[in-house]
Amino acid sequence: MEKNTLLQRLVRDYKQNHRESERIYKKALQFQIKGGSHNLRLFSPFPFFDRQCLGSKVKDVDGHTYVDFWQGHFANVLGHNPPVIRDSLVRYMKEGYGLMTGFPGLYQSQLAELILNTIPADKIRFTTSGTLASMYAVMLAKAYTNRELIMKAGGGWHGAQPYALKGISSYDRGLDHVESAGLPTGMENTILITQFNDTEDLEKKFMEYGERISCLLMEPFVGAGGFIFATPEYLQKARELTRRYGVVLVLDEVISGFRFHAGGLQSLYKVKPELSILGKAIGGGMPLSALAGKKEIMNLCDPEVKTSQKVKFEGGTFSAHPGSVYAGLNFLSHLIENQDEIYPQIGRMGKKVRQGIENIFTQHGFNVQCTGGDETLVPYSSMVGVHFLKKGAGPINSPNEACNPEISDIDMRESLFKLAMLEEGFNTFHGYGAISYAHSYKEIQESLEAVERIVNRWERYKLKF
Numbered sequence: 001m002e003k004n005t006l007l008q009r010l011v012r013d014y015k016q017n018h019r020e021s022e023r024i025y026k027k028a029l030q031f032q033i034k035g036g037s038h039n040l041r042l043f044s045p046f047p048f049f050d051r052q053c054l055g056s057k058v059k060d061v062d063g064h065t066y067v068d069f070w071q072g073h074f075a076n077v078l079g080h081n082p083p084v085i086r087d088s089l090v091r092y093m094k095e096g097y098g099l100m101t102g103f104p105g106l107y108q109s110q111l112a113e114l115i116l117n118t119i120p121a122d123k124i125r126f127t128t129s130g131t132l133a134s135m136y137a138v139m140l141a142k143a144y145t146n147r148e149l150i151m152k153a154g155g156g157w158h159g160a161q162p163y164a165l166k167g168i169s170s171y172d173r174g175l176d177h178v179e180s181a182g183l184p185t186g187m188e189n190t191i192l193i194t195q196f197n198d199t200e201d202l203e204k205k206f207m208e209y210g211e212r213i214s215c216l217l218m219e220p221f222v223g224a225g226g227f228i229f230a231t232p233e234y235l236q237k238a239r240e241l242t243r244r245y246g247v248v249l250v251l252d253e254v255i256s257g258f259r260f261h262a263g264g265l266q267s268l269y270k271v272k273p274e275l276s277i278l279g280k281a282i283g284g285g286m287p288l289s290a291l292a293g294k295k296e297i298m299n300l301c302d303p304e305v306k307t308s309q310k311v312k313f314e315g316g317t318f319s320a321h322p323g324s325v326y327a328g329l330n331f332l333s334h335l336i337e338n339q340d341e342i343y344p345q346i347g348r349m350g351k352k353v354r355q356g357i358e359n360i361f362t363q364h365g366f367n368v369q370c371t372g373g374d375e376t377l378v379p380y381s382s383m384v385g386v387h388f389l390k391k392g393a394g395p396i397n398s399p400n401e402a403c404n405p406e407i408s409d410i411d412m413r414e415s416l417f418k419l420a421m422l423e424e425g426f427n428t429f430h431g432y433g434a435i436s437y438a439h440s441y442k443e444i445q446e447s448l449e450a451v452e453r454i455v456n457r458w459e460r461y462k463l464k465f
Ligand SMILES: Cc1ncc(COP(=O)(O)O)c(C=O)c1O
Pocket: 073, 128, 129, 130, 131, 132, 134, 157, 158, 159, 160, 219, 223, 224, 252, 253, 254, 255, 279, 280, 289
């Protein structure tokens, strides 16, 4: 069977089983572009609409229950709506702390201290999103170094902010072009792209441009670009070169922060950046992100700065929203206190799934690679990415390979496998997604049995891809 024929069948069945979601979606289309506000949530043919999210599960308006591995954009280390946060927010409201107060609040500095004890930096400022934190990181780096160029690792996603909209994911001309209109004129030429995990390319680019580069912006664990860890050699080289050329190293730990242990990936690599971007988990399910870093750089946003280096990293009505801060404080405290139980458990499940999925597909003659694990460096990874590789291709080690349609069949993962897993009762993302502490071993085992059933069907259909 051709891939498209199977896809049509899956779409037909999905539509039949999600009539209420389709109705809501059609209505939403009248008012919203593509029916929503975040493209990743709007998969084709239309998303299901949730009515309850609890622990490992999500219930939709058509009466289905899914085991969810998307888990709030991977933010929910403890699963959906965990009691520790629910209870703390109820307490917070009852005690009358208020929602949007417009005051610094009792808890902000406590959260700042707690984060800076786990992610070593001098100062931290909270924002409402990772996008904003990454934009301010670049502005601070440019002001601090007084340099014009930005170096970004290809395949990195740092939010839709002007300095990060080159070399993300669309591959028609490779990972080296601007992916949005409406940017300041000439922006394209000020962002250089280096290939992730390619030390030679990094050295070459630094030799050529090093003295003009303000910052190297990169994820130590590339999320959207394929769930790929930086190799220790690559990150060490990045540190060495940035130091040699006076370039600010910005590590984006929006996904990796508090995901692999109660802290940043940087401490496992033993690499200290000048600036760290945090988000997702730090708000415990509430909107909260942050930029943390060296005081010489962070100080540039002090309103007292009188020089031309002053950066207007200020404002934001909802910055450090007191409810988010309180949730974040309780969430991170819980992760830190219980880290010896939480991370080994979700990490062991991650390993089981990565190995399980690869084995199942390999036994049936498919070339599938699971990313998200690297035990030499990260003992406990709960992330699982699935890549359907062309015959003889792989193993993949960078977003350039993960996003290249000649190497990896992205449609296969994002539509065919996604819909097939939904049919089996599992909501996956990038092939699988993130395991939380709310997932049980039984659910993990059942998800592997679902994969086995899907592959058996594909084999029976003699699926061609
Ligand atoms: C690594 C990384 N950086 C930055 C962002 C942007 O964060 P936000 O969506 O909170 O703006 C994301 C979001 O997915 C991310 O994965």
